[in-house]
Amino acid sequence: MTQKIVRSETPVTLVGGGSVGPGDIALALDHAPLLVAADSGAGAALEAGHVPVAVIGDFDSLRAADKVRLPADRLFPVEEQDSTDFDKALTRISAPLVLGVGFLGARVDHQLAAFSTLVRFRHQSCVLIGQHEVVFHLPPRLALPTRAGDVVSLFPMARVSGRSTGLLWPIDGLMFEPAGRIGTSNRATGPAVIETHGPGLLGIFPREALGDVVAALRSPAGAALP
Template sequence: MCPNPEKMVNLRKNGTIIRSNGPIGLFGGGQIGPDDLNLVLNRVTTVVAADGGAAVLVDSGRLPDAVIGDFDSLESTIKDRIPDDRLFPIREQDSTDFDKALRSVQAPLVLGAGFLGRRLDHQLAVLNTLVTYQDRACVLFGEHEVVFHAPPKISLAIAPGDIVSLFPLARVTGRSNGLEWPIEDLILEPNGKVGTSNRALSEVELHIDGPGLLVMVPRNALDQVMQAFLSGQTGLWPARAG
């Protein structure tokens, strides 16, 4: 049995496997630094693994509340240590394990580790998924940075001089306060103008007119980003049709 059954519901009709009232930690099989595991576990109570991401949890002695994916990278020695009722295979090959996991959880925020670093093609697929599930609040962190899909508005008390990069995966516009180079009157688009290596002058406020913009800030701003999403004041984009 799941140690806290009210956290886990298998709702196959709408695709939800894990539901939590608090933030969920999500682990991938990519690069995870020596401090990343505790960083996540100290901030969440529910943990989910995307396929091979279960290994770092199992090896640490913390069993995942659910493992979601096609299981092509879940080693049998790890799988055998996880109760069957926590294993949720999704066999189709049209999506990544990160996609499968993100679409299968419901929480006010997902905090992801092990999805940045190593293979560039995997990172690009992850970033594409962040924008695809525009109605989900998900924050990923890597060795140096925190990455998230910009909600309609967000305010971040990050240190002056910190890098704030804005990279569009769709055509977007918006306005800003606290950036050295404001984004008013700009059209950001993936084959046009992008906003990398901007800098904070003071508390940064972003108001974005539509979905599709990735925001990258230093790793040490993780708690500020989490607090912003958990405040309930950022808003969320509606789910994409279809």
Template sequence: MTGIVHSSEPITLVGAGQIAVGDLDRCLALAPGLVAADGGAAHCLAQGRVPRAVIGDMDSLAPDLRAAIPDDRFHAIGEQDSTDFEKALRAIRAPVTLGAGFTGARLDHQLACFNGLVRHPDRRCILLSDTDIAFLAPPVLALPLTAGTRVSLFPLGLVEGVSEGLRWPIGGLVFTPDGRIGTSNQAMGPVRLEMTAPKMLVILPRVWLEVVVRALAAQPGSWPALG
């Protein structure tokens, strides 16, 4: 798919799940371009904002809300082999995408979004929940965390790595979804991670959103798109 939204700045992508009060404004301060994944447009309109694009299979937005958005901003993708989150993610070309409204409402949708991060490793995307942020670890990641910060690493495939600055180093370990996982590790200060494959989710407290956006936007290396 060719890109629908092209931006040199980070993009805020809104889904139809739960969004905490103030989260849309927080995301837009970091990623000013606003895009909705199908029914996520309702959250945008409820806060007086009209998205620059609405992407998805268009089965979730009420007709009265649809009428409030110019027709040329709708981009229907009819195939049913992917979620609206995935359809939108692969249609966005931006340094980083911030995803709000993709957690909380349904667990199966939330898991599908994590799957989408791994299926599109060339897209840098951070998902924001009411407690945490989650994103796919790039090949190399350096974060200026403070001592005591919770750092959870959750594999969505076989992956190995090395770390600096974690209380429990990960070098020499093999992570798999049905084997070793890395929840509730802890930063001793600044953290550096290197991963062997685009299979590891990093989960941090949501207070670190701004720091992670800056780190991912400045990261020179990225995973290639999957064939």
């Protein structure tokens, strides 16, 4: 079992080295006040005026100029090269929720790797914040106060089914899989409830829904899949 470096009873903001918008870190910190960085994400955190409580990664992309600005006791190198820095950081955090910035946008291969991480380490609830959307692994049951017309996209990373209420195109009786049926560009007709019959389904919602997503995932009904 991977040893935890950061243990928190409140949500944690995790900053990566990818595309970080001007308001991304501040938005995440509104909901998750403890800031951790994955490798070169420390640079973005420092530029925003924050010193991470921990920096986790293989440090192959952490700039020397940023490294010297960080207290030595907050640097946690992980030498192996078989996982991404997002993997390394997320698996060493224990928190009710992690909000990730700097993992969407920029390079497509990094973004795809991040989606894989969300599924493989789904026991740790995590929401990735992008320029226009938020992305997360769906828990067994998710209830959101969506409004009629809101875009609700579901993307399978494995073969998975479920059921729904409050969606223009219900998912009941459908089998999703990456090389088969997917569920992008659905729309809410009002408050929506989505239930999944197994792991592997990502939810993609408008960025404006972040507060509602955080509340839903922190509720007892929104507990992550084991």
